[in-house]
Amino acid sequence: MLCIVFLLALSAAGTAFVHPGALHTARDFERINTHIANGDEPWNTTWTLLTASSFAQSDYQPSPKAIVYRGDNGVDTENYPSLYHDTAAAYQLAIRWKVTNDTSYADAAVNVLSSWAATLTAINGTSDMFLASGLYGYQMANAAELMSDYAGWDSSNKTATATMLTNVFASMNMLFMEEHNGNDNYHYYANWDQCNLASLLAIGIFTDNQTMYDYALDYVRNGPSNGALPVFAIANYTECGETLTQGQEAGRDQGHATLDLVLLGIIAQQAYNQGDDLFATYSNEILHAAEYVGKYNVGYDVPYTLYESYEGNQTVISNSSRGDVRPGFELLSAHYGQLKGLDSSWTDAYRDMVNANSTDGVEGGGGNYATTSGGFDALGFGTLLYRLS
Numbered sequence: 001m002l003c004i005v006f007l008l009a010l011s012a013a014g015t016a017f018v019h020p021g022a023l024h025t026a027r028d029f030e031r032i033n034t035h036i037a038n039g040d041e042p043w044n045t046t047w048t049l050l051t052a053s054s055f056a057q058s059d060y061q062p063s064p065k066a067i068v069y070r071g072d073n074g075v076d077t078e079n080y081p082s083l084y085h086d087t088a089a090a091y092q093l094a095i096r097w098k099v100t101n102d103t104s105y106a107d108a109a110v111n112v113l114s115s116w117a118a119t120l121t122a123i124n125g126t127s128d129m130f131l132a133s134g135l136y137g138y139q140m141a142n143a144a145e146l147m148s149d150y151a152g153w154d155s156s157n158k159t160a161t162a163t164m165l166t167n168v169f170a171s172m173n174m175l176f177m178e179e180h181n182g183n184d185n186y187h188y189y190a191n192w193d194q195c196n197l198a199s200l201l202a203i204g205i206f207t208d209n210q211t212m213y214d215y216a217l218d219y220v221r222n223g224p225s226n227g228a229l230p231v232f233a234i235a236n237y238t239e240c241g242e243t244l245t246q247g248q249e250a251g252r253d254q255g256h257a258t259l260d261l262v263l264l265g266i267i268a269q270q271a272y273n274q275g276d277d278l279f280a281t282y283s284n285e286i287l288h289a290a291e292y293v294g295k296y297n298v299g300y301d302v303p304y305t306l307y308e309s310y311e312g313n314q315t316v317i318s319n320s321s322r323g324d325v326r327p328g329f330e331l332l333s334a335h336y337g338q339l340k341g342l343d344s345s346w347t348d349a350y351r352d353m354v355n356a357n358s359t360d361g362v363e364g365g366g367g368n369y370a371t372t373s374g375g376f377d378a379l380g381f382g383t384l385l386y387r388l389s
């Protein structure tokens with residue numbers, strides 16, 4: 001009896017998180033390091049690409065800002081590229097440390113994180129500030145999570161980083177999920193919810209905040225707005241014995257339709273590493289939505305159901321940015337096709353098309369795609385970090 005009470009108390013206090021355990025676990029690095037040591041392809045080529053990145057060099061210097069502005073509000077100058085450059089750098093440096101054990105990369109990574117923790121007080125601009133809170137929140141928290149077991153990270157700097165992630169990013173993530181910037185649940189397209197949910201999961205894990213993590217997990221499963229799984233799926237179709245699911249942004253444009261699946265993959269991977277299988281939720285909804293997006297974006301037609309968006313009726317699937325080259329599907333192919341053995345053929349086809357259009361034929365990361373924000377929406381390097389076979 002005493003034992004049971006004790007265990008419940010432990011779990012309620014939220015001491016049960018796996019670390020590192022957002023996008024990557026210690027076991028993942030055993031696999032990654034073995035492939036690199038053996039010179040296996042395509043892992044070694046991806047590793048070489050990462051080591052050549054200007055964001056992965058030990059002399060990298062961050063440019064922290066007290067207030068980050070995303071969106072032109074006519075008053076403040078947008079300065080958010082420094083945030084997405086620095087988060088990409090912190091993450092890439094953290095990966096280099098995990099693989100090589102060379103503390104020059106660890107010191108550079110925690111310098112980026114600690115410098116932002118000492119400087120950043122708010123994110124502002126237009127409503128786009130809530131894209132910054134989501135996208136760069138999940139990214140910075142993932143870099144911090146990878147560094148969480150680095151003994152050389154001064155403990156007060158580490159605490160300051162956790163406080164900054166909670167007070168600046170997670171508070172905006174929560175505000176967005178609860179109030180949607182003063183709009184109803186169907187106003188903002190799915191990716192807005194999804195990046196803020198990805199951020200809450202990652203910050204919850206890094207800061208051992210079970211309440212935050214559980215809130216985001218429940219929202220993904222049962223939430224009332226566009227990014228939550230029950231609302232995101234607009235229609236199901238059966239083709240050749242396979243389910244294809246039309247996602248919420250199919251009638252908008254394919255740049256966002258593909259981004260949604262990249263973000264859902266990030267959400268599900270982070271939860272999976274804590275023992276919660278969102279990949280399997282609603283009979284593999286994320287796979288079926290990835291298959292739909294993959295098939296259309298590699299050039300095949302898919303069925304479509306009218307969607308009543310806040311901007312008006314979208315009567316046909318949007319061919320705007322069809323064939324968009326967006327990194328992030330390596331994660332989905334690795335989980336569904338390679339780990340679970342499910343049919344991920346269209347997801348794989350899209351991954352392969354993206355890789356064919358990428359440097360060295362593999363999935364790169366921040367710095368390897370567009371120099372504008374879209375090139376930094378994903379942390380990338382999935383061919384190295386997720387691929388199992």
Ligand SMILES: *[C@@H]1O[C@H](CO)[C@@H](O)[C@H](O)[C@H]1NC(C)=O
Binds near residue numbers: 036039044045048
């Ligand atoms: C990995 O790739 C690099 C760059 O192409 C090459 O120099 C190196 O020999 C490869 N590693 C192994 C173990 O084959």
Ligand SMILES: *[C@@H]1O[C@H](CO)[C@@H](O)[C@H](O)[C@H]1NC(C)=O
Binds near residue numbers: 101
């Ligand atoms: C990594 O470095 C730490 C600190 O120097 C050391 O304790 C550990 O054994 C190293 N691990 C590997 C795999 O080299």
Ligand SMILES: *[C@@H]1O[C@H](CO)[C@@H](O)[C@H](O)[C@H]1NC(C)=O
Binds near residue numbers: 110
């Ligand atoms: C905390 O981080 C800042 C920025 O990297 C660094 O200048 C400072 O030396 C760190 N403090 C300690 C005690 O390591």
Ligand SMILES: *[C@@H]1O[C@H](CO)[C@@H](O)[C@H](O)[C@H]1NC(C)=O
Binds near residue numbers: 122123124125
């Ligand atoms: C952004 O700045 C405006 C104007 O200074 C302020 O009213 C608002 O509260 C700020 N928003 C956030 C989220 O900090």
Ligand SMILES: *[C@@H]1O[C@H](CO)[C@@H](O)[C@H](O)[C@H]1NC(C)=O
Binds near residue numbers: 211
């Ligand atoms: C944990 O997360 C919840 C929900 O976001 C927040 O209200 C609370 O302040 C956080 N706890 C700590 C210790 O930061």
Ligand SMILES: *[C@@H]1O[C@H](CO)[C@@H](O)[C@H](O)[C@H]1NC(C)=O
Binds near residue numbers: 285
């Ligand atoms: C699509 O199929 C999933 C899995 O069976 C189900 O949970 C969901 O409600 C369906 N959605 C629609 C819009 O039919």
Ligand SMILES: *[C@@H]1O[C@H](CO)[C@@H](O)[C@H](O)[C@H]1NC(C)=O
Binds near residue numbers: 306308312
């Ligand atoms: C949008 O589509 C719905 C469902 O077909 C229809 O009831 C509604 O009148 C349409 N709205 C407009 C503005 O065409």
Ligand SMILES: *[C@@H]1O[C@H](CO)[C@@H](O)[C@H](O)[C@H]1NC(C)=O
Binds near residue numbers: 316318319320
């Ligand atoms: C793209 O969609 C528009 C609107 O449905 C259509 O008029 C146009 O022909 C399509 N373009 C291509 C290349 O399919």
Ligand SMILES: *[C@@H]1O[C@H](CO)[C@@H](O)[C@H](O)[C@H]1NC(C)=O
Binds near residue numbers: 323324325356
């Ligand atoms: C991607 O590569 C394919 C050939 O593999 C090519 O047809 C297509 O135009 C490329 N797309 C982009 C956006 O570069």
